[in-house]
Amino acid sequence: MKLSICQIVSTEDVAANLAEIGRVAEIAAADGADLAVFPEFAMIGVTALTPEVLVQAQPLDGPFVTGLAQIAERVGIVIVAGVLEEIPGEARAYNSLVVLTPESGLVAVYHKAHLYDAFGFKESDSIRPGSLDGAITFDVAGVKVGVLTCYDLRFPEAARQHADVGVDVLVYPAAWVPGPRKEDHWQTLARARAIENTFYVAAVTQGPSLGTGGSLIVDPMGIVLGEIGERSGVTTAAILPGRISEVRQTNPSLANRRFTIAA
Template sequence: MKLAGVQLAVEGGDVEGNVERALDRVRAAAEEGADLVVLPELFDVGYFAFDAYGRAAESIAGDRLARFAAAADEEDVAVLAGTVVEDLSASAADGLDVPAESGLANAAVLFDADGERRLVYRKHHLFGYGSEETDRMVPGERTPVVELGGVTVGVTTCYDLRFPEQFRAMVDAGVECVLVPSAWPYPRIEHWRTLGRARAIENLAYVAAINGSGRFGDDALCGRSAVYDPWGTALASVGDEPGIVTATVDPDRVATVREDFPALRDRR
């Protein structure tokens, strides 16, 4: 499976502009042969645009994500719309299972190449350090995995990288590739690099850590999106400017590494 991670230039509060840029990048990646396109955290509104969260919020069955489902179907490419501000009450009204009757969630939605919704992940670990996310968002409760193009895929989001037990639970569910849409800021570059690589090494799995690019007042995203293989080797990476990282995710490679170096079997 050819994966393309879009390090998108995100403009704070410019929902329509961000969505249009994201759709353009999805189409461009599909034209280059991608099987799966991954977008960064809160690409719709910008992570640090806290006051715009309420205005941006929609049901995950709403019109905005429907545009990504349509693009996935039209371009024959899977898309992780990865993440958006979800209005939980609106999603509940649309018949979706939600962690709370009201509030907002930081939600990632994975569409397959037919435009079908295959996975919804709501960020578990909400960031409170210099952030309003914990005040404005409701944490998720589930960490689903799904088979996509012959690869078992799971999703976490940004700050979740600091909590390795969540990744272990996905490994126990069979995950081979973890997608991590993020809005990781300066100055914690070494944390970003180290944690993505560490989660790949300790779980003998691919990790695609896809960050945004852009400045929000005093805050700026550090970019440096990367895809790590099951040994923790960076297969592709970029700097802090907008760009696309591409890599091939091979489930046979995961199986071989886990067979040759069976650390997962030695857990106690």
């Protein structure tokens, strides 16, 4: 399976963001990708979760997710992207990831579990945390994919839960906010999650200045297979289950561990 990470810079114009996703998805498809992963809040550029931003949240059958489904069908690849999801009757919204396939449209939704109440932000004031019902996974071309979001990267238990259900690649759409040592944390944590779980990690963030940029794909040994710097762009890499098996022969850390993560 081939996976593309698609680093963009979302704006306040939801329709323009949808059009940009369509344009970039075509580039990923031309690269031979089966799966294109876009950042957190791909739907709308967020610097602060103000009432003016929250009022633009949409239901999953709204125009943005419907538009993503049309792009997936037109381009012929699976799309993962971050949306601001409306919660009926509540002022808060969900920070969601949606998964859309060419054949079936919307097939999976993940609501961000760990909210960014750190580095001076308080995401929980505006976002409802997702439930802890287990890993959200889907299959692409025989490869099992898991999804987490941004701040989830700092919690190794969340990644380990995906290793326990046999995920081959864990994707982290993000809007990794610039700040002290943040770019270093981003790459270090992405590589650590890959190394400790001996699976692939694809971490894609908003580009500068909305995010840090530096989106990357890491293999199970911690090797960076592809990286995007400060500009918007696409990079594509093959996800090879055989590589996972090979690494686990050399580094059987999952088999050697002496405790598990409680459900």
